[in-house]
Amino acid sequence: MAEHDTRAANQAQTARAAPWQPVNATIGYWKSVSRLWEISWTRSGGEQAIAAAQRIRFDGLVRFARSRSPVYRDAYRGLPERPLAANELPIVTKPALMAHFDDWVTDPQVTLAGVTAFMADRQHIGQRYLGRYVIWKSSGSTGEPGIFVQDEDALATFDALMVAHLDRLRLATRFPLDLLTRGGRAALVAATGEHFASIASWERVCQSSPWISARGFSIMEPLRQLVAELNDYQPVFLASYPTMLSLLADEKRAGRLRIEPLRLWSGGERLAPEAGVAIEDAFGCPLSNEYGASECMSIAFGCAAGWLHVNADWVLLEPVDRDYRPTPPGEASHTVLLTNLANRVQPIIRYDLGDSITVKPGPCACGSPLPAIQVEGRRDDVLSLRAPDGRFIRLLPLALTTIVEEAAHVHRFQIVQTAADRLSLRLDPGADRGMVWHAAARALRDYLTRQSLANVHVELDKQGPIADRASGKLKEVIAMERSVGQG
């Protein structure tokens, strides 16, 4: 496993074979290998060793942020210089950090203007910012756009965490041997990669393993076309969002998708346990579930007992209530505070991530020493719309939201299905509402036409977006209450 240095996150869509670059791979490779040793060593020491590693890394990160990040220096001003417990430190939020981006990062060469210009130039796809950083952009569950910079150490750590997870699986399956004998094709079905940081790690893992070839497929493609392409490609490994895997599982059950993968991988969205079981049943192979975010690519991995295990040696998660008081195990939190112990260029310390998690009281049946959680993330609906020939075509919520975000540069909106062939767009009032509506509607109609749904009406709702009363979160894509049929 090695890291390569020419791929950025937003590359998942490009088809390619994996070139093996021994010279370029060397430094990243050894970084990852040593990280992997460190992870194995720490975890073999059990809960206490993991807690000790977390403590040491937390102190180191806080010291570093205090000395190198003006934002944290100001936030921690007046606090004692001794090692501090997490709950002694103030909480940070994405809007506040993004507003002071240049003072948040610890490398003065990294600037918001520089990063924005870098991302705007499509020529830079696949390259690293300043030759050393990978950039991820995300809107996340709060709707505010964020830009996240990852350094070499963070990437090596995330890659090693994934390999550590795969090694556990390898003991239980014939996965690597079958990969070799069946051509080792991996299919990654994703949005533009910047929405889905984890896909980038798969790309790196695949690229550095010369016996695996990886190919990206876009979620924007009509489902029928995607199915045909996957049938041609015959992947032994398939990675995507849980909603997309559910759609593909239905295609597999219907006999249209004719692939026999050995391993499935889901990330980027919350995977409901029932959905996970249904996907595994349809494909007849195990599904690995990863919980991650742009702020911290690999927060936890799923286990056979149905829980997610936090990579607690590299991540600190604090479940809290509305007033940021700790939520006890067994209770769903209002939000969770994230500390990413692997990345120093843009410190994430007690950051309000917005997800609701429940910590499992007591040990997990699978025997993992890592803390077990469940995540209640944002859940958007898959839409099922009627085509002119009466067929129902299903659309992925992430595809719809990506189209609106990219065309209209808007981050707070709602797409509501109001009839079998009717969508309504809810936008906030404001001076540019007309322009936003115009751009979003045109992009949505283009997309619907490509999906053989040119007959679907798109209209502007009189009201603005309405947040969920219980959670306060905004569901961006809402299906009709009654099921309108299956594709």
Ligand SMILES: [Zn+2]
């Ligand atoms: Zn477990």
